[in-house]
Amino acid sequence: xxxxxxxxxxxxxxxxxxxxxxxxxxxxxxxxxxxxxxxxxxxxxxxxxxxxxxxxxxxxxxxxxxxxxxxxxxxxxxxxxxxxxxxxxxxxxxxxxxxxxxxxxxxxxxxxxxxxxxxxxxxxxxxxxxxxxxxxxxxxxxxxxxxxxxxxxxxxxxxxxxxxxxxxxxxxxxxxxxxxxxxxxxxxxxxxxxxxxxxxxxxxxxxxxxxxxxxxxxxxxxxxxxxxxxxxxxxxxxxxxxxxxxxxxxxxxxxxxxxxxxxxxxxxxxxxxxxxxxxxxxxxxxxxxxxxxxxxxxxxxxxxxxxxxxxxxxxxxxxxxxxxxxxxxxxxxxxxxxxxxxxxxxxxxxxxxxxxxxxxxxxxxxxxxxxxxxxxx
Amino acid sequence: xxxxxxxxxxxxxxxxxxxxxxxxxxxxxxxxxxxxxxxxxxxxxxxxxxxxxxxxxxxxxxxxxxxxxxxxxxxxxxxxxxxxxxxxxxxxxxxxxxxxxxxxxxxxxxxxxxxxxxxxxxxxxxxxxxxxxxxxxxxxxxxxxxxxxxxxxxxxxxxxxxxxxxxxxxxxxxxxxxxxxxxxxxxxxxxxxxxxxxxxxxxxxxxxxxxxxxxxxxxxxxxxxxxxxxxxxxxxxxxxxxxxxxxxxxxxxxxxxxxxxxxxxxxxxxxxxxxxxxxxxxxxxxxxxxxxxxxx
Numbered sequence: 001x002x003x004x005x006x007x008x009x010x011x012x013x014x015x016x017x018x019x020x021x022x023x024x025x026x027x028x029x030x031x032x033x034x035x036x037x038x039x040x041x042x043x044x045x046x047x048x049x050x051x052x053x054x055x056x057x058x059x060x061x062x063x064x065x066x067x068x069x070x071x072x073x074x075x076x077x078x079x080x081x082x083x084x085x086x087x088x089x090x091x092x093x094x095x096x097x098x099x100x101x102x103x104x105x106x107x108x109x110x111x112x113x114x115x116x117x118x119x120x121x122x123x124x125x126x127x128x129x130x131x132x133x134x135x136x137x138x139x140x141x142x143x144x145x146x147x148x149x150x151x152x153x154x155x156x157x158x159x160x161x162x163x164x165x166x167x168x169x170x171x172x173x174x175x176x177x178x179x180x181x182x183x184x185x186x187x188x189x190x191x192x193x194x195x196x197x198x199x200x201x202x203x204x205x206x207x208x209x210x211x212x213x214x215x216x217x218x219x220x221x222x223x224x225x226x227x228x229x230x231x232x233x234x235x236x237x238x239x240x241x242x243x244x245x246x247x248x249x250x251x252x253x254x255x256x257x258x259x260x261x262x263x264x265x266x267x268x269x270x271x272x273x274x275x276x277x278x279x280x281x282x283x284x285x286x287x288x289x290x291x292x293x294x295x296x297x298x299x300x301x302x303x304x305x306x307x308x309x310x311x312x313x314x315x316x317x318x319x320x321x322x323x324x325x326x327x328x329x330x331x332x333x334x335x336x337x338x339x340x341x342x343x344x345x346x347x348x349x350x351x352x353x354x355x356x357x358x359x360x361x362x363x364x365x366x367x368x369x370x371x372x373x374x375x376x377x
Numbered sequence: 378x379x380x381x382x383x384x385x386x387x388x389x390x391x392x393x394x395x396x397x398x399x400x401x402x403x404x405x406x407x408x409x410x411x412x413x414x415x416x417x418x419x420x421x422x423x424x425x426x427x428x429x430x431x432x433x434x435x436x437x438x439x440x441x442x443x444x445x446x447x448x449x450x451x452x453x454x455x456x457x458x459x460x461x462x463x464x465x466x467x468x469x470x471x472x473x474x475x476x477x478x479x480x481x482x483x484x485x486x487x488x489x490x491x492x493x494x495x496x497x498x499x500x501x502x503x504x505x506x507x508x509x510x511x512x513x514x515x516x517x518x519x520x521x522x523x524x525x526x527x528x529x530x531x532x533x534x535x536x537x538x539x540x541x542x543x544x545x546x547x548x549x550x551x552x553x554x555x556x557x558x559x560x561x562x563x564x565x566x567x568x569x570x571x572x573x574x575x576x577x578x579x580x581x582x583x584x585x586x587x588x589x590x591x592x593x594x595x596x597x598x599x600x601x602x603x604x605x606x607x608x609x610x611x612x613x614x615x616x617x618x619x620x621x622x623x624x625x626x627x628x629x630x631x632x633x634x635x636x637x638x639x640x641x642x643x644x645x646x647x648x649x650x651x652x653x654x655x656x657x658x659x660x661x662x663x664x665x666x667x668x669x670x671x672x673x
Contacts, residue, residue: 072576073576094576094578099578108571108574109571109593123581167578171579
C-alpha cells in the first residue's frame, strides 16, 4: 500500500542462534494506586525456534497478557522483549513479524475467506499474483479450498478456526501466537484441531506460542510448557518434566491429579535425595531445580505411581480405603492415611482382576521407584 | 391461537400507526400534490383550475411585456446553494462526529450512557432559542469576538453573523447530534478485536480505519449522513436568523411563497421538487454505499 512496507522487513535478523522470543524481566501493570493490577510480574523466558511452546495457567494468571505483550497490543511496564535478538518492546503490532490466532478468530465479516487470508500480505504491499498464490497455498494447507469465496459468516466454527489459522500463517510470521484457539470448539473438533495444529507447526516450521488453561491440551501438544500463576512463571519444562517433576505445589495441583505427603528431608546429592515418611520408611526422591532446604518438606506422588496392596507390614503408607471410583480403563482408590492425609491411587483395570479391595479395608500402599518428587516450598 | 387469527391480530396492532401515517403523512402530501397543479388565488389559497404553471415558473420567467418565457436559473441557484450548504454541513458533521462517536464507544460501558446524555442536552431547549444564543456568541460584539480581542488575537471583530459561514456553523451545531448518535450506535457494536486483528496483520492506523472500521460502520455513516443532510437541505429557522436572509435558501424560499409571495401552488411545487431531489440523491447514495460494503 505504501512505498515502504511495514512489518517483517523492518526487523532484521542479526544473530541466527538467538531464541525466537526472549522475554527479559518483563512486568505489566494495569491501573494505578490501590487498584493496580500486576498482570505479568517479572517474567523471564526464552522461547526456542521451531518450538511448540505453551503458556499454561488458570484464567487471570497473566498468560493472555504475556501473549498480547509479544503481539504488541500491550507494551511492558518494565523489561524487554526480543525477537531473534532484536528488541521489539517499543514496536507497534503492525511492525512485528508476529501474527495472532484470536480466541474468537476475529475474522473480518465484510470480507470473503480468501480476502481474509490475503489481508496481511496485502497490507505488506506484496504483489497481487504472490498474494493469490499464497492464499491458494494456505487454503490447501488448512484444507479449505472449496470455501475460498464464502463469507466468513457462512462457514462453521471449525472452518472459521482454519481460516483464522491460514490468515495468521499467510504472511509467514516468525512466531505464531495462539490465544486459546480451541476453547470455542466442541470436544471432537478440538481433538482433531489439536492434531491439525501439530501438523501445521511441523509443516511450516514456525515457532508457535500457545495459550491454554487446559492442562491435557498443553501436555499432548507442547514441546515445552511454562506454567503460570498470579503473573509469574512457576516452572518451565517439557510436558514430562512438568508432570513427573513438578517443582511447586501449584504446578503439581494444576497439572493432573496429585497426592501431597509431608516428610522429613534426609541426605541429598545433586538432584536426588532421601526422604523419611511418617511411617519411618525412607525412600529416594528427586529434588526440584535449585535444591531444597533440610527439615520438613512436601513430597508429591502421582496416583498412577502408587499401588494398593492387601498387606500393610513394611509398606511406606497405610490407611483405610474410603471410596473406589470405576473409570473403565482404570479405577481410582481414595484412601485415608493413618496420618489423616487423603491419598489417591490409580490402577489399571485388567480382565482377570477381581475386585480385591472393599471400602473399609485397611490397605497398604507401595510407591514405585522415583515416584516421589520433593517440592521447592 | 390459529395462524389466521394470529395474522389478523398482528394487522390490528399496526392499525394505529397506519392511521397516523395516513392522516398526518399521506393526506397532507396529497394536498401538496393537488395544490401544486392549481392556480394561485390573489390573497393566498388556490383557485380550483388545473395548470402546470407552478412547475413552469420554476425554470422559466414570464416576460412582463410580451408574455414570452425565458429560461431562468434563479431558483436552481437557490436549490444548488442549499444543496451545497447541506452537503458541507454533512461532511463537517461526519468529520467532527466520527471521532466523537469513536471516543464515546471506546469508554467503559458504564460511562457511555452519560456521554449519550451529554450529546442529547441541546435537544432539551427549543431550536429557535439555541439559534438566537448562537447569534449572541458570533455577532460583532459577541462572546467570540470579545474574547479574541481580549486575547489580542484580532484587532477588530470578525464579521461572522449574517454570512454563509454563520449559516453552516448554525446548521453544524443543530445537526451534529443526529450524526453522532447513529455513528455511536454502529461503533458501539463494532468488535474491537477486529481492529486488533488488523494491526496484527500489518495494517497501519489509516489502513485499519479505511479497510476495517469504515466498512463495518457504514450503516451508521449512511444513517447519520441522511439524518443530517435531509433536514439541513430544507432548514428554515437557522439560515433565516444566522444568514440574515441575504442568501435565499430552499426552506426560506418555500416559506415565502406561503407568506409574502401569496403563491401557494408555487410553494407546493418547490416542496415536491425538493422531495424528488432528496429521493433521487438518497437512492444513489444508499445504492452506492451498500454496494461498496458488499465488495469489501
